[in-house]
Amino acid sequence: MTQIICSPTKYIQGHGEIQKLGEYCLQLGAKSAFAIIDPYIFSMYKKDILHSFEINDIPLIMREFKGECSRNQVDEIVLELGRKDVEVVLGIGGGKTLDTAKAASYMSDLPVVIVPTVASTDAPCSALSVLYTDEGDFDCYLPLKRNPDMVIADINIITKAPARLLVAGMGDALSTFYEARACRQSGAVTHAGGTSTIAAFSLARACLDTLLAEGESALIDVKQGITSSAVEHIVEANIYLSGVGFESGGLAAAHAIHNGLTLHEGCRNVLHGEKVAFATIVQLVLENTSDDEIAQIIDFCKKIGLPVTLKELGIISSEIDKLMVVAEASCSQDSPMKNMPFEVQSLDVLKAILATDKRGQ
Template sequence: MMQIICSPTKYIQGHGEIRKLGDYCLQLGATRAYAIIDPYIFSVYKKEITYSFEMNEMPLVMCEFKGECSRNQVNEIVAALGLKDTEVIIGIGGGKTLDTAKAVSHMSNLPVVIVPTVASTDAPCSALSVLYTDEGDFDCYLPLKRNPDLVIVDVDIIAKAPARLLVAGMGDALSTFYEAKACRESGAITHAGGTSTIAALSLARACLDTLLAEGETALKDVKQGITSPAVEHIIEANIYLSGIGFESGGLAAAHAIHNGLTLHEECRNTLHGEKVAFATIVQLVLEKAPYEEIDQVIGFCKKIGLPVTLNDLGITSKDIDPLMMVAEASCSEDSPIWNMPFEVQAVDVLEAILAADARGQ
């Protein structure tokens, strides 16, 4: 089996980058753009977004993202596109806005520029969109034709986002190495289309090392309004290192269990990365990882405010049936849990969830 690693054509991280979007589109050879923008970002940064388009006299159609990153949403936007009047799709906002822009790009066969305004997930760099139902339940992974043509990261905007979002991004990134390691051991096929590479596993390891070394400092700095090197490093870890690490390194139990947790009514208000963080602990329990390793992850989560118990996720009911539903959904036919280097049954997942909860307590 061949080994494959993939990444966006270009990743740019710096200060004030949102004022250069028109310039970057021109570098792609595009002269007319269609932007899908998070409503809050649209209201606060509209002037900065349009600045370089106006300077270059470049037409820009702006669409506010509303609802879910669902099949219906994507199809509606594609239908509304004037394909002869659009040469590049731009996604500006959080994970679901970006995944929608990538899916629209895929369906319309146009290049895409991705502009994350939070570092809450590793979605920006991947050739993958996570689709949900209109009600917010996990639907499926949509493989895309290619990775984004450009990923533009404006550190100034991300540093001003709520600290909880940066923490959630660290939760999502926390799973990257452990899942990539499991896939490496099992020889699993990754989203890139082949087995893992040395480079992918190395980036995943660098992601974990950066989180453990600088995550707590970055959180303190963001809360104080300081854009420090630690903040910049965590942004890169959350978006780029985790993005390449998960796509070319592979997903395993942590994201499978996350997908199951999306069905649990009591953690509807828990962010993606928060669920992934707890699910990472569950994966380590499944693997029978050394206590020291599990405790290191739990200790890190506690320091920065990530969930380590069911109660932290918002699950206060003692009813086992909803947790069994989570475990069964984690082991569905196309679940990444089958990338684990050993066989996993739903009852194993349930026991690991309960054991992880007890360990966290």
Template sequence: MPQIIYSPSKYIQGSGEIARLGSYCLQMGDKGAYAIVDPYILSRYGQEIKDGFAAQQLPLMLREFQGECSLVQVEQMVAELDRGQVGTIVGIGGGKTLDTAKAVSHFANLPVMLVPTVASTDAPCSTLAVLYSESGAFDRYLPLRRSPDLVVADVAIIAGAPVRLLAAGMGDALSTYYEARACSRSGAVTSTGGTGSLAALALARTCLDTLLADGQQALKDAGEGLVTAAVHHIVEANIYLSGIGFESGGLAAAHAIHNGLTLLEECKHVLHGEKVAFATLVQLILEGAEETEIARAVEFCWMAGLPVTLAAMGLAGVEQDRLLLAAEASCNLENSPMSNMPFAVTPQQVLKAMLDADKRGAGGVA
């Protein structure tokens, strides 16, 4: 089985990049762009985006993102495309906006430029789009033909977003090394179609080390609207290191459990990375990880304001049969990454680990 690494053709990170998108798009071809944009970003930066494309004399169609990253939405957008005028798909916003742009690019067979305006997930660099139902439940992973052609991270915009989103990205990134390590131990085939490599595992480890070294300072600085070295480091960890690390290193129990939790209406309000953070604690308990490692992960989550209990997930007092529903889905959903664990995992083991994680997070001893 070959080792395979996916990565964007180009990754750009800096401040003020939103004004240069037209120039970057021109480098990808002389046709116009179809841009899918988060509503807030469109209202706040729409004119700046338009001016950047006008300066390059490139046609631009702006499409406000609404609803879910669902197959229904994607197919509607593909049908809207004017193939004679559009040469590039652009996604500007959060994870679901970017995944929608990737899916549109995939079905339209056009290059894509992604502009994350928050660092809440590692979606921008991946060759996957996560599709949801119209009601917001996990639907499927959509494997794409290629990695994004260009990822542009404007750190000034990202630092100005609510700090909760940066923290959620840190929660998503926290799982990267532990899942890649599990896949390395099991020899799992990742979404790339090959096994993980030393390089992918090293990037995943660097992601974790960066979170532990700079996470607290980055949250403080971003909360004050400052663009500092720590903020730059965490943006890179959340978007690039985690993006390459999860895709080429592999997913395992943490994301499988996240996917199961999306079925519970009680935690619909919890962000992707927040669910993943709690699920990472569950994975470590499933693995029988060293106590010091579990304690360090719990302490990190406490520091970042990430959930470490079921109550923080909106699941206080929920009957165990509801939790078992999520546990069963984590093991049984089609193509669940739970199969990448180095040992067989049952729904009952997941449920017990969830309850143990809750007890640890609440200060008890599991």
């Protein structure tokens, strides 16, 4: 089987990077730019963004992101891009803003620069956009031809976001190594289009090691407004190590169970990474991993405030019928559960969820 690893052409992380966006677009050879910007970022950093393009003599069109990352919105932006002289698209903000920029650049065949302003998921580096309906319901996954041309993480902005978002990013990143390990054992084909490489698996391992070594310290520092090396390392782990690790290392039970949990009404206010963290422990239970390894991950989650029980997810453990819906959805035909190195039935998932809840308590 062919081995494949994919990643952004360039990943940049530092302090004050928002003020260098024009310079980075110039490096791509772009002479004009179109930026889709999160409303909060637009209100706070509009002048900084505009100035960075003015000093590099690059005309910039700014569009404030409103509504949903929907087909209609993307199509509208593509039409606008077609009427303008644009050579690069930027997405500056959270997940839906970034996915809109990626989708619009893909459909317009333009390079894209992604500027995440939170470190809550590992999506910024991926060649994938998640589309929703105009009402906010999930529509589909849109595979893209390539990963972003640049991903630029400004630590100064990311660390001003609520600490819960950084913790959720750690929850999403927590699954990366364990899912990559399962895919490596099963020989699964990853999102990159082939089996995992040594490099991808090494990044997944580095992601876990960084979380366990520095995650708690980074959270303490962020709460105190300190941008320490621990914070910088966790931002890199959440965005880049996990981003390349999941896409080229593979997804397995943890994200399959997460997808099932999205159907449970109790989880409606629970963030993506928070659900993934609990589902990671469920995967370890399914794998019959050692007690020490499971205890280590539960302890880590407790220390940084990630859910380890159903109650913390907003679920009543006695609602077996609703949990069975979660378990069945996690084993659906197109679910990444198929990447596990052994066959998993919905009843196995249900038992593992209940066992995880018991251990978490």
